[in-house]
């Protein structure tokens with residue numbers, strides 16, 4: 001991605017051995033590997049699924065965005081202490097895509113993960 005807004009995006013460097021910081025911020029994407037064209041399916045995003053991210057006044061996940069490749073699909077804005085992940089979106093795709101999630105922690109920046117979806 002060439003968008004300078006995401007020049008500093010964080011990703012897990014070694015998926016076999018993520019650090020605690022990476023575990024707390026990695027957007028986990030739960031979605032079917034294969035779907036039917038234009039039929040609705042659910043995508044659930046959880047931040048810190050295996051090591052919970054703090055959710056307190058001075059430190060929280062501010063937002064997350066969902067893309068198909070570089071095409072914007074959806075966004076959730078979160079508040080400290082009251083709203084949190086998991087967040088579920090319903091999608092209807094018409095072609096194969098990488099689902100990309102970017103989530104921003106107010107202290108630790110933007111974190112990205114992606115999963116491929118095959119469309120029949």
Ligand SMILES: [Fe+2]
Nearest residue numbers: 105106107108
């Ligand atoms: Fe954080």
